[in-house]
Amino acid sequence: MVLAVVAWVLWAAPGGKAVREFFLSPTHAWRSFIGDPAEGLSAIWRGFLTNIWMFVVCEILVLVFGLLIAVVRLSSSPILTPLRLLSVVYTDFFRGIPIILVLFIVGYGLPGMSLGWISMQSPAVYACIALTLTYSAYVAEVYRAGINAVPTNQVVASRALGLRQGATLRYVVLPQAIRNVIPPLLNDFISLQKDTALVSTLGIVDATQAAHIFSSQSFNFAGYTVASLLFLLLTIPMTRLTDRLIARDRSRRLAYLS
Amino acid sequence: MTKNMLELQNVHKRFDDREVLHGVSLTLAPNEVVCLLGSSGSGKSTLLRCINLLERIESGDIIFREQSLLDERIDVDLVRRHIGIVFQAFNLFPHLSVLDNITLGPLRARGRAKSEVLDEAYELLERIGLKSRAGDFPDQLSGGQQQRVAIARALAMRPDVLLLDEVTSALDPTLVGEVLDLLTDLARQGTTMLIATHEMQFARDVAHRVALLDEGRLVEVAPAADFFDRPQQAATIDFLSRVPKTQ
Ligand SMILES: Nc1ncnc2c1ncn2[C@@H]1O[C@H](COP(=O)(O)OP(=O)(O)OP(=O)(O)O)[C@@H](O)[C@H]1O
Ligand SMILES: [Mg+2]
Numbered sequence: 001m002v003l004a005v006v007a008w009v010l011w012a013a014p015g016g017k018a019v020r021e022f023f024l025s026p027t028h029a030w031r032s033f034i035g036d037p038a039e040g041l042s043a044i045w046r047g048f049l050t051n052i053w054m055f056v057v058c059e060i061l062v063l064v065f066g067l068l069i070a071v072v073r074l075s076s077s078p079i080l081t082p083l084r085l086l087s088v089v090y091t092d093f094f095r096g097i098p099i100i101l102v103l104f105i106v107g108y109g110l111p112g113m114s115l116g117w118i119s120m121q122s123p124a125v126y127a128c129i130a131l132t133l134t135y136s137a138y139v140a141e142v143y144r145a146g147i148n149a150v151p152t153n154q155v156v157a158s159r160a161l162g163l164r165q166g167a168t169l170r171y172v173v174l175p176q177a178i179r180n181v182i183p184p185l186l187n188d189f190i191s192l193q194k195d196t197a198l199v200s201t202l203g204i205v206d207a208t209q210a211a212h213i214f215s216s217q218s219f220n221f222a223g224y225t226v227a228s229l230l231f232l233l234l235t236i237p238m239t240r241l242t243d244r245l246i247a248r249d250r251s252r253r254l255a256y257l258s
Numbered sequence: 259m260t261k262n263m264l265e266l267q268n269v270h271k272r273f274d275d276r277e278v279l280h281g282v283s284l285t286l287a288p289n290e291v292v293c294l295l296g297s298s299g300s301g302k303s304t305l306l307r308c309i310n311l312l313e314r315i316e317s318g319d320i321i322f323r324e325q326s327l328l329d330e331r332i333d334v335d336l337v338r339r340h341i342g343i344v345f346q347a348f349n350l351f352p353h354l355s356v357l358d359n360i361t362l363g364p365l366r367a368r369g370r371a372k373s374e375v376l377d378e379a380y381e382l383l384e385r386i387g388l389k390s391r392a393g394d395f396p397d398q399l400s401g402g403q404q405q406r407v408a409i410a411r412a413l414a415m416r417p418d419v420l421l422l423d424e425v426t427s428a429l430d431p432t433l434v435g436e437v438l439d440l441l442t443d444l445a446r447q448g449t450t451m452l453i454a455t456h457e458m459q460f461a462r463d464v465a466h467r468v469a470l471l472d473e474g475r476l477v478e479v480a481p482a483a484d485f486f487d488r489p490q491q492a493a494t495i496d497f498l499s500r501v502p503k504t505q
Contacts, residue, residue: 153345153349156345157345157349158351158362159335160338160343161362161363161411162335162336162338162415163362163363163366163367164335167367175353176353
């Protein structure tokens, strides 16, 4: 419906023809997609591969690191108190600053500090560090909510059987917590997929950057359309999956209540 | 004289400023079944939780197999593996199948061999009449079936003592019988049990001794027949007058 209106506007509005030429020209779109090394044009598809691998690498790191932060934050052992405080500061900090600033600070700051090998990494590495730092803070909070949602009687039942704290966490709490948070985790992953576009600010030629180069050289915006379509190809299935899981969750809860 | 399996000595328990157990003393011999009666709020659950070390007591002592459980050097998790507890609300693990609920403790707390644990789990399932439901999840079972699984889960740890906290109170009246039948079987097989309950007829039939807890005090402990037919304390007579008659 909305799409139909947009299509109609593009077709009928004055200037619609120009817009079509700028954004939807098939020849330009194709050229931007496959690139043109002779004219220094990077292929958008190749740039998009960068988005994909970054997203996959960061996602794995974020899942592990976020869980670690959440577990530390919820631990009750006195030995971990300093780490617990650190995890609180960490999540507040990285949830509170715009991700693009984190990218600048890590991507330009670390290389500028002449810290030996830490300052000699490629921009892609810095980009991954920045995305992982920020998203771990978000995901840690998602995990934490999930862990808190597991009823205490589950912990009591497990401890009463003689399972130690670690075993209780591993076999009783986390399996239930993670099941609860799969939909919100997928939501964060959709954001992460889109935010890989921000790595272009560090001069990395991802799909966004390739599209941008194309538009500035050919004065045509079809590249942006191509890049957008590629992102949609990735995020829409993920969104559908998330919605399905949420719906399934709700129907299960309703069935439980009735 | 047989040695006691469990001995409570003058146990005091406080929540914030309010003392809810005012010096409870009770013994439990091997193979003995003691039913713990008492109106709501008298402290039955609290007492059982203290024995399982799920609550810390303020003073007094709990002696389990000749060893004080208040000793600092004692491994709480190890103690709990020998003292099973079953809750009113079942508290089964919803993400695990019936079989996995039963094997979790022996595998992950005791670290026993899987094949042996599985054999025993199937035996237990047979005993509670749910062998065909091994692969089902708790929410696919009726309340009575869930509570039987919870009892099997506790038994799988081969505890020396089984504490049962009003295990039939959350059940539909039609399902109470199947759980009480299971407890009766266990009693016949010599399981040492301390059972908090509101089921008077069951207490009379199954318990060796019956104890009445009244506002945090054990007012009377006596063999079942004496307790019901010749109560000595005013509080017991009053309590029995308020519950349905048994014979
Ligand atoms: N965690 C707690 N914090 C504070 N007070 C508590 C707590 N648990 C129990 N109490 C109080 O201790 C008293 C004894 O409670 P308990 O649950 O042991 O009674 P009960 O005999 O098991 O009752 P019921 O038959 O209703 O289960 C009650 O007054 C209750 O309010
Ligand atoms: Mg109770």
